[in-house]
Amino acid sequence: MAKKIQTAITPTRTEDYSEWYQQVVRASDMAEHSPVRGCMVIKPWGYALWENIQRSLDDMFKETGVTNAYFPLFIPLSFLEKEAEHVEGFAKECAVVTHHRLEQGPEGGLVPAGKLAEPLVVRPTSETIIGDSFSRWVSSYRDLPLLINQWCNVVRWEMRTRIFLRTSEFLWQEGHTVHATAEEAIARTGQMLDIYADLAEEYLAVPVIRGRKTPSERFPGAVDTLCIEAMMQDRKALQAGTSHFLGQNFATASGIKFQNAQEAEEYAWTTSWGASTRLIGGLIMTHGDDDGIIMPPRVAPSHVVLLPIARKAEERAAVMEYTENLARALRDTWYHHTRLRVEIDDRDIGGARGWEWIKKGIPLRVEIGPRDIAANSVFVARRDKPHREKTSVRRDQFVSGITALLDDIQKNLFSRAADYRKAHTVTIDDRDGFYAFFTPENAEKPEIHGGFVRAHWCESAECEAKIKEDLQVTIRCIPFDSPDEDGRCICCGKPSPRRVIFAKAY
Amino acid sequence: MAKKIQTAITPTRTEDYSEWYQQVVRASDMAEHSPVRGCMVIKPWGYALWENIQRSLDDMFKETGVTNAYFPLFIPLSFLEKEAEHVEGFAKECAVVTHHRLEQGPEGGLVPAGKLAEPLVVRPTSETIIGDSFSRWVSSYRDLPLLINQWCNVVRWEMRTRIFLRTSEFLWQEGHTVHATAEEAIARTGQMLDIYADLAEEYLAVPVIRGRKTPSERFPGAVDTLCIEAMMQDRKALQAGTSHFLGQNFATASGIKFQNAQEAEEYAWTTSWGASTRLIGGLIMTHGDDDGIIMPPRVAPSHVVLLPIARKAEERAAVMEYTENLARALRDTWYHHTRLRVEIDDRDIGGARGWEWIKKGIPLRVEIGPRDIAANSVFVARRDKPHREKTSVRRDQFVSGITALLDDIQKNLFSRAADYRKAHTVTIDDRDGFYAFFTPENAEKPEIHGGFVRAHWCESAECEAKIKEDLQVTIRCIPFDSPDEDGRCICCGKPSPRRVIFAKAY
Ligand SMILES: [Zn+2]
Numbered sequence A, B: 001m002a003k004k005i006q007t008a009i010t011p012t013r014t015e016d017y018s019e020w021y022q023q024v025v026r027a028s029d030m031a032e033h034s035p036v037r038g039c040m041v042i043k044p045w046g047y048a049l050w051e052n053i054q055r056s057l058d059d060m061f062k063e064t065g066v067t068n069a070y071f072p073l074f075i076p077l078s079f080l081e082k083e084a085e086h087v088e089g090f091a092k093e094c095a096v097v098t099h100h101r102l103e104q105g106p107e108g109g110l111v112p113a114g115k116l117a118e119p120l121v122v123r124p125t126s127e128t129i130i131g132d133s134f135s136r137w138v139s140s141y142r143d144l145p146l147l148i149n150q151w152c153n154v155v156r157w158e159m160r161t162r163i164f165l166r167t168s169e170f171l172w173q174e175g176h177t178v179h180a181t182a183e184e185a186i187a188r189t190g191q192m193l194d195i196y197a198d199l200a201e202e203y204l205a206v207p208v209i210r211g212r213k214t215p216s217e218r219f220p221g222a223v224d225t226l227c228i229e230a231m232m233q234d235r236k237a238l239q240a241g242t243s244h245f246l247g248q249n250f251a252t253a254s255g256i257k258f259q260n261a262q263e264a265e266e267y268a269w270t271t272s273w274g275a276s277t278r279l280i281g282g283l284i285m286t287h288g289d290d291d292g293i294i295m296p297p298r299v300a301p302s303h304v305v306l307l308p309i310a311r312k313a314e315e316r317a318a319v320m321e322y323t324e325n326l327a328r329a330l331r332d333t334w335y336h337h338t339r340l341r342v343e344i345d346d347r348d349i350g351g352a353r354g355w356e357w358i359k360k361g362i363p364l365r366v367e368i369g370p371r372d373i374a375a376n377s378v379f380v381a382r383r384d385k386p387h388r389e390k391t392s393v394r395r396d397q398f399v400s401g402i403t404a405l406l407d408d409i410q411k412n413l414f415s416r417a418a419d420y421r422k423a424h425t426v427t428i429d430d431r432d433g434f435y436a437f438f439t440p441e442n443a444e445k446p447e448i449h450g451g452f453v454r455a456h457w458c459e460s461a462e463c464e465a466k467i468k469e470d471l472q473v474t475i476r477c478i479p480f481d482s483p484d485e486d487g488r489c490i491c492c493g494k495p496s497p498r499r500v501i502f503a504k505a506y
């Protein structure tokens, strides 16, 4: 029996994927559970990652003419009642504000007082309240297009939560645009999906499949829902961004009308699109290994940590001077329009120091000891390689080559993830094979199994529902690049015009 | 009688300052009231200003080692009960969440359901919930200093609201730091106040007085509260940022303890500091004139608007080409580490176009017509000068000189505000003069009156309370630069060690 390799994270992905995830989050010091049920505290290392994601996305939005705005946290109950009229058996998990004061109770303690005439709901999305503003902002075709985005917190009461993936409060952006024509709104829907795909692939190094949702998986009220889907290392799909073409439905519900150039009044055409802190969960599950998270350089909170090593007290001054000098040179280096972010960790805590940075996933670790200084070189380790693999590099070469090195790590992460997805994406044409593919060997404690299946589907909601019920497998999307191809539905055998992607999903 | 000058804003500042403010906000298209009582919608032009303020402040924070994090929106009631124990007759205006679901009621409509075992409060500040995290994050002197900031929304139920100045929901940042020694915490308190003062003076062009609050005006629980105070054009003071040294009080309440280098356990020393969207209200009231807001260039949403003028259809193509060409050249120009932000407004709406930009306060308006193009020059108007004052400038000179021009506007706004404050800051030594100074001629509808008074105060809370009750005048601060000087209290005549600043305030 092979000796078990020591890993920083216990359990490993294979042993217990879901527990591995929780342990990676904890070990990376990115976030923690809060005393408020279902809410998380995003710690500096996790929040810096979010800031970098946010900045990248925000820049891309602005390049296309989008501007940011801010709408109230609270939604009047009556706004949701309008929506509820259209939804049978409406029940919404959300935080309801009923009072506006706390007072000392008769037996000590505090009690809610000042009951509100109309309860307020903490926004689960700002759709209705933004619609209300838009109905006032838009009156003529000259006011269009209106391209608005909001960065904010939203709340959806969740019973079973997992940090970053499903929490009662999370951070996100929601874009809402208004157009004079269907064509323009449809084009915008696609444009924003492309931005999400660019963010995922170019910045997060997460390969995604672009496609559209089936009618039953569409956002309620949408005419068309586009999405990007990524494969996690447990081979489940994670939806990493959606963009909706809402036709005139939302404009009709919110009263967004405009006078066209012919002076006739029309309902406008709208889109909405969003991405959230869930992306961080996706990033962890795409790149993390059994030693912790791996940060893609383009969004890493820091790019490189310098680890001075001075075993004797008299070496310390020289080592620190060399280290700080190197840090200055690196901080003066530009990497994709930002300066390199450099940490110096001079704590005297032995091997725990290096491991901490491995678990945090910093792309590069650089050891600097007296012998390296004598040779004017540094000892470099890449987070995407085994932790023992370290290379001695001449200092100048390291500084001049660091951006290429980071780009190489970025590329390597992407291609590893793309290879993984390729290895676990299969084409299946028979029902038994399909069912077998999605059935774990161990039903009690399912091992990592399944993947993405390219299969035919007759376009009926019944077949879709049947597969979902039997296997918890859904159609993730109808990929844009799925060619027309005659086939037989994997479920009922009736004719199908093209293959779709089936998978289990988060 | 002189002919009344036409102004874009009605009423003028002199006629009705408070109504003028509301009209300036409306005319600038920065924000609007929302259907939710007391909450505002920050529109793109207002939000872009906030983003610039936020970015400037955030960069300064990070330069001092502060990192951002995010804490939950909700605070368990029990956290506030701890606080309430120390506050007599505790009553807090805040939004209380009591339910976590909406369901269809028996008579239609939605009703709150799923009552929470413990109500949650929407954060009026995150102090207690951050304290809870800190008590877990800090255990050794090696964990210190801990320097955390949060950008977020907070809610304080307000009965009488005014956009940006007092709203039930507002955006802010709250910084919280933990230190091993009192000295270090005290130094950090001052350092953060300096950052707020720099933001106000260098970016917002708002001159401020730095000082400390009297014990009765201190933040509850603080050992020392430092503040910056600015004078608005109605001569009232606006507090534009505060920084608190909390001693060990907050650490004791939250259980933030650490093991020092001698392995003894101690309570830590903490600070907190904050600034909010209120700053925008202060900016409007400092620089706005009777034609609307004036944006200081360093934080302006846009720096310059190009206004092509083509009276005949056949001129249009050439004018637009010239305009777009100029816009490109300007956008390639750097102004204080950011590229110039340039608008092109080619709407054919006559004089309303120019006035819209005046009301929005854009620093520079540039008209481009066929005759200007023939002379290769542009027609430039500065927002800080009378609106008719326009200068023809050679195009190349305009491009090469624009950053100096913007700096000049920035400087001019600052010195105008400083002159105004100087003109309305007086030294008063007699009680009657003091009372007269703060008493309007028209008690029914007070005209703009008063200002800052440098007067002696005996340091008794009674005299402070008396003046507040009689005149609604408070001690804004004990200025850092107030020299030791023997005098007699303006209220009771007893000895006083130095002058303080009295004023009416927002
Ligand atoms: Zn079928």
Ligand SMILES: [Zn+2]
Binding pocket: B457, B458, B459, B460, B463, B489, B490, B491, B492, B493, B494
């Ligand atoms: Zn006195």
